[in-house]
Amino acid sequence: MSSEMTTQPQYYHDEIVKRLVQFSVAWAVLAMAAGVFVAAELLWPTLDMGQPWLSFGRLRPLHTNGIIFGFGVSALMATAFYSVQRTSHVPLFAPKLAWFLCYAWQLLVLSGGLSLLAGMNTTKEYAELEWPFDIAIALLWVSFGIVFFGTISRRKIRPIYISNWFYGALIIVIAMLHIVNNLELPVTWTKSYSLYAGAQDAIVQWWYGHNAVGFLLTGGFLGMLYYFLPKHAGRPIWSYKLSVVAFWAFTYSYIWAGPHHLHYNAIPEWVQSLGMVMSLVLLAPSWATLINGVMTVSSAWEKLKTDPALKFIVLSLAFYGLATFEGPMMAIRSVNVVSHFTDWTIGHVHSGALGWNAMITYGTFYYLMPRLVGTELYSKRLANVHFWLALAGTMLYIIAMWAAGVSQGLLWLSLDETGELAFGFRDIMSSMAPYYGLRLLAGLIFLGGTLLMAYNFYMTTRSRKTVKVEPPVVDPAFGVV
Amino acid sequence: MNALKLHKKLEENNALLIFGILLVSSLGGLVQVLPSVYQESLRTPEANTRPYSALELAGRDIYISEGCSTCHSQQIRSLVAEVERYGPYSRAGEFVYDRPFLWGSKRTGPDLHRVGGKYSDDWHRIHLVDPRSVVPTSIMPGYPWLAEKDLRSDDIQAKLRGLRSLGHPYSDEEIENAPAQLEGRKQIDALIAYLQMLGTGFVEPESGAGDSSE
Amino acid sequence: MEEKISRYLLFRTLYEPKITFEVLAETDPSAWRVFSSYSVWLLLLPPLFSWIGAYNFGWRLGASEPLVLTPATLTLISIAYFLTLLFGFYSTAVISRWMASTYGASSSFGRHVALITIVGQPLALASVAHLFPNVFFNVVVMIPVMIWSMYLLYTGIPVALQTPPERGMLMASSLVGWLLVAAVSLLGLTMGLWAAGFGPALGV
Numbered sequence: 079m080s081s082e083m084t085t086q087p088q089y090y091h092d093e094i095v096k097r098l099v100q101f102s103v104a105w106a107v108l109a110m111a112a113g114v115f116v117a118a119e120l121l122w123p124t125l126d127m128g129q130p131w132l133s134f135g136r137l138r139p140l141h142t143n144g145i146i147f148g149f150g151v152s153a154l155m156a157t158a159f160y161s162v163q164r165t166s167h168v169p170l171f172a173p174k175l176a177w178f179l180c181y182a183w184q185l186l187v188l189s190g191g192l193s194l195l196a197g198m199n200t201t202k203e204y205a206e207l208e209w210p211f212d213i214a215i216a217l218l219w220v221s222f223g224i225v226f227f228g229t230i231s232r233r234k235i236r237p238i239y240i241s242n243w244f245y246g247a248l249i250i251v252i253a254m255l256h257i258v259n260n261l262e263l264p265v266t267w268t269k270s271y272s273l274y275a276g277a278q279d280a281i282v283q284w285w286y287g288h289n290a291v292g293f294l295l296t297g298g299f300l301g302m303l304y305y306f307l308p309k310h311a312g313r314p315i316w317s318y319k320l321s322v323v324a325f326w327a328f329t330y331s332y333i334w335a336g337p338h339h340l341h342y343n344a345i346p347e348w349v350q351s352l353g354m355v356m357s358l359v360l361l362a363p364s365w366a367t368l369i370n371g372v373m374t375v376s377s378a379w380e381k382l383k384t385d386p387a388l389k390f391i392v393l394s395l396a397f398y399g400l401a402t403f404e405g406p407m408m409a410i411r412s413v414n415v416v417s418h419f420t421d422w423t424i425g426h427v428h429s430g431a432l433g434w435n436a437m438i439t440y441g442t443f444y445y446l447m448p449r450l451v452g453t454e455l456y457s458k459r460l461a462n463v464h465f466w467l468a469l470a471g472t473m474l475y476i477i478a479m480w481a482a483g484v485s486q487g488l489l490w491l492s493l494d495e496t497g498e499l500a501f502g503f504r505d506i507m508s509s510m511a512p513y514y515g516l517r518l519l520a521g522l523i524f525l526g527g528t529l530l531m532a533y534n535f536y537m538t539t540r541s542r543k544t545v546k547v548e549p550p551v552v553d554p555a556f557g558v559v
Numbered sequence: 560m561n562a563l564k565l566h567k568k569l570e571e572n573n574a575l576l577i578f579g580i581l582l583v584s585s586l587g588g589l590v591q592v593l594p595s596v597y598q599e600s601l602r603t604p605e606a607n608t609r610p611y612s613a614l615e616l617a618g619r620d621i622y623i624s625e626g627c628s629t630c631h632s633q634q635i636r637s638l639v640a641e642v643e644r645y646g647p648y649s650r651a652g653e654f655v656y657d658r659p660f661l662w663g664s665k666r667t668g669p670d671l672h673r674v675g676g677k678y679s680d681d682w683h684r685i686h687l688v689d690p691r692s693v694v695p696t697s698i699m700p701g702y703p704w705l706a707e708k709d710l711r712s713d714d715i716q717a718k719l720r721g722l723r724s725l726g727h728p729y730s731d732e733e734i735e736n737a738p739a740q741l742e743g744r745k746q747i748d749a750l751i752a753y754l755q756m757l758g759t760g761f762v763e764p765e766s767g768a769g770d771s772s773e
Numbered sequence: 774m775e776e777k778i779s780r781y782l783l784f785r786t787l788y789e790p791k792i793t794f795e796v797l798a799e800t801d802p803s804a805w806r807v808f809s810s811y812s813v814w815l816l817l818l819p820p821l822f823s824w825i826g827a828y829n830f831g832w833r834l835g836a837s838e839p840l841v842l843t844p845a846t847l848t849l850i851s852i853a854y855f856l857t858l859l860f861g862f863y864s865t866a867v868i869s870r871w872m873a874s875t876y877g878a879s880s881s882f883g884r885h886v887a888l889i890t891i892v893g894q895p896l897a898l899a900s901v902a903h904l905f906p907n908v909f910f911n912v913v914v915m916i917p918v919m920i921w922s923m924y925l926l927y928t929g930i931p932v933a934l935q936t937p938p939e940r941g942m943l944m945a946s947s948l949v950g951w952l953l954v955a956a957v958s959l960l961g962l963t964m965g966l967w968a969a970g971f972g973p974a975l976g977v
Contacts, residue, residue, distance in 0.1 A: 120667070123691075123697070123698045123699060123700045123701070124701070126700050126701075128703050128704070130625075130702075130704050133625065133626070133700050134629065134630070134700050135625045135626025135629045135700070136625065139629075197624035199623060199624050200623070200659060201626065201659060202659050203664065227573060227577065237567075238576060243570075243576065246576060246577065246580060247580050247584065250577060250580050250581050250584070251580070251584045254585065254588075258588070263721050263724065265717045265718045266714045266717055266718075269620065269714070269718070271658040271718075271721055272658045272659035272660075273725070274658070274659070274660075275602075275655055275656060275657055275659075275660070276601065276653075276655050276656070277651040277654055277660070278595045278601050278602070279657070279658065279659050281591065281592055281595045282592055282595075283660070285587075285592050322563065322566050326566070326583065329580060329583050329584050330584070330586065330587070331587075332584075332587075333585075333586070333588055334587035334590075334591065336587075337591060339664065340662075342636035342638060343634050343636065343649070343662060344634070344649050344653075344654065345601075346598065346601075349591055349595075372947060373875075375943065376875050376876065376943055379876075379940045379943050380937075380939060381939075382938075382939035382942055382943070383938075389942070392946045393949075395946075396946055396950035396953065397950075397953070399953070399954060400950065400953040400954055403957065403958070404957045407957065407958065407961040410965065412965040412969060413965055413968070415636075415968050415977050416964040416967070419632055419663075419666040420665075420666070423664065424665070474916065477912065477916060481908060481909070481912050484960060484964070485834060485908060486666075487964075488964075488967070488975070489834060490644070490666075491640040491975040491976050491977060492974065492975060492976070493643075493975065493976045494974075495974075497976075498643070499640060499644055499976070503644070503669050504694060504696055505696075507667070507696075509834065511698075513909070513912075638976060638977050639976035639977060640975065640976025640977070
């Protein structure tokens with residue numbers, strides 16, 4: 079190994095980045111198609127044709143797991159590997175392990191998805207996969223940590239760049255959450271019982287569930303933002319000090335917000351109140367990052383002329399602002415009393431998932447893919463069309479779900495002059511159908527845009543090889559580790 | 560040393576950074592989650608709350624496997640309108656034998672926490688196979704396969720033993736007789752048995768003054 | 774020139790938005806003049822239409838019989854509606870002017886007021902849909918109108934505020950971000966008020 083390092087040039091391991099991006103896009107299409115299908119089932123429940131594997135209850139976790147673990151994690155691994163190499167100025171540590179991780183992870187998501195269709199389900203949200211998969215996830219996640227932190231330990235630049243703190247937090251915190259929440263007693267090969275029961279299980283689940291969103295869907299993608307936005311914009315992050323404060327405040331406060339999923343539920347009131355207060359506190363670090371992002375991109379406006387992908391990043395920041403404002407607001411008890419159990423929660427999730435996660439990933443992929451194969455994007459025009467479709471789909475989704483959610487929530491609580499319930503449950507839910515129709519349309523539009531992107535990437539990378547890039551020589555002034 | 564200096568130290572040391580992140584992120588969980596392990600009120604069963612019988616447990620596991628929690632909650636909030644619509648609000652002590660909890664996070668269909676005894680077995684039988692035959696505007700999917708598929712009886716003893724090791728009081732006799740309870744039944748029978756006992760573990764307080772908030 | 778902007782040209786945006794923005798770029802209208810002679814009348818339309826529609830037809834939520842409220846309640850609702858629109862309009866213009874320096878745009882407050890008025894005008898006019906107070910009907914009407922308003926925002930800012938197209942795009946996106954936050958805050962605030970008792974009877 080050491081003789082190789084002195085005689086042969088070292089290259090960044092970018093082939094694996096390209097592969098992970100391809101897998102991520104494939105999962106985006108599949109999992110969003112599943113989402114469109116379940117949205118249609120809410121309008122036409124007989125779409126499942128009496129088949130258990132098409133049933134809503136089994137397909138819904140397929141959609142959520144496919145998006146989070148398929149689309150999301152593949153994108154995070156791809157961008158983490160790309161950026162950690164370049165911020166450390168060394169190729170990936172343990173590349174063979176990284177390749178194993180890449181393919182094993184896809185196999186895990188695929189087989190996990192099939193197991194959900196077969197009815198292997200713990201029913202704990204975003205942790206529905208049963209115990210064999212939980213063990214596999216833990217092992218693969220440790221591999222992710224080894225490759226990532228191993229690369230950092232080999233770095234040639236003394237300070238660890240900020241995007242790596244966020245990816246690092248992603249790895250460490252998700253490991254902690256996954257292991258603790260999935261502690262279960264297997265009773266058969268396909269079934270286990272949670273170590274926790276009832277109210278205690280609820281508290282643990284939402285400590286996990288909220289922070290899966292926090293550290294995977296928010297934290298990890300902030301790592302993406304902090305590396306790719308400056309690269310894209312050709313400018314450094316606007317304020318280093320702000321990013322430091324934002325990171326630590328974020329890592330500290332997000333964890334406490336879980337109980338806002340359990341307002342008025344059978345858990346101690348002090349836990350609910352604490353969750354609410356910390357959710358409001360969380361607004362500050364979230365928006366500190368937002369300001370950093372907005373000010374960074376504002377100074378790089380000339381790039382918008384030639385770069386359609388930067389538009390995705392700009393709008394993703396707007397939706398990040400919306401989602402991180404809406405979240406704390408919905409955590410307030412008097413708002414939550416109306417929103418809990420309604421489609422407003424679904425709308426909030428998708429303003430984040432479509433507006434923030436998908437858009438920043440798409441913008442980053444549009445930047446990354448052509449560079450990985452050393453060419454221009456096949457069609458800027460298609461990328462522009464995609465942008466407008468993504469924006470339209472997101473806005474339509476949000477508005478439809480706001481209208482549906484607020485209506486449901488209020489109607490469920492409405493009393494008439496005699497203090498009796500004013501509306502029947504069945505009537506209320508029947509009136510939701512038009513909004514579900516709008517939402518289906520929104521999903522189709524968003525999926526359509528995603529398909530355009532998949533085609534664009536296929537044409538860009540077709541019969542092209544990944545470019546070999548050598549790590550540049552480091553100025554000794556930056557201090558070799 | 561001031562905060563920025565501390566950060567700079569962590570920023571240049573991989574191991575310290577990892578440790579720092581782990582420390583900072585674990586605090587919230589320690590404060591919010593750990594006490595629930597020791598809190599008696601969360602572990603003491605309510606009045607008539609008992610462990611699930613073999614048939615009910617099999618039914619509950621079907622409820623879980625089919626993802627019923629995706630659309631149905633089992634948590635009546637301490638709100639006037641909810642108590643009017645569904646019955647007494649849910650107490651923590653009713654869920655001590657629920658592994659995992661099934662409170663749900665979305666109501667596409669009504670809350671089911673106190674559905675036990677509200678409808679007849681026959682109503683459930685028809686409704687589960689084709690919801691629209693009893694509720695024309697329903698968007699619930701049908702579950703015709705539950706009426707066809709036989710109930711598995713070969714894993715029930717392992718399940719009961721597993722739960723017993725987690726603290727559920729099952730006697731040796733109950734575990735011995737469990738497969739017999741399931742033999743010859745369809746999956747739908749188990750699910751209905753489960754649905755019919757939901758919410759029956761709570762007894763309305765004698766005073767009749769209603770439920771005071773905790 | 775100012776008179777033209779206030780009365781005649783603003784109406785022209787309905788069929789010739791580009792020219793109106795170009796004319797706006799060459800003027801520095803008085804914010805108060807624009808507001809008092811044009812904006813405030815547009816802001817009055819939604820509360821007015823909603824009063825008339827709710828009084829004559831009752832609010833239809835899809836779930837059952839139309840909800841009929843007393844004229845006194847309807848008046849209170851319309852006043853609150855107007856004040857909310859007023860706050861939204863004014864705060865958006867102020868924030869727009871506050872952002873101007875970051876994006877190299879004109880900081881003439883009158884121009885910002887005029888621009889926000891032009892952008893919001895289609896929505897104000899489309900509030901005629903409130904005459905039939907069915908929630909879904911209003912949602913379906915307002916969505917395409919909102920798309921048109923956003924189009925006016927994105928095309929209007931660079932021209933009227935005299936900044937390069939890319940900086941204009943960024944500024945428009947930041948304003949959209951603000952509007953999203955304002956909209957959701959309105960939702961939250963309303964829910965909070967209703968849950969606290971300032972609204973229809975809720976069993977909380």
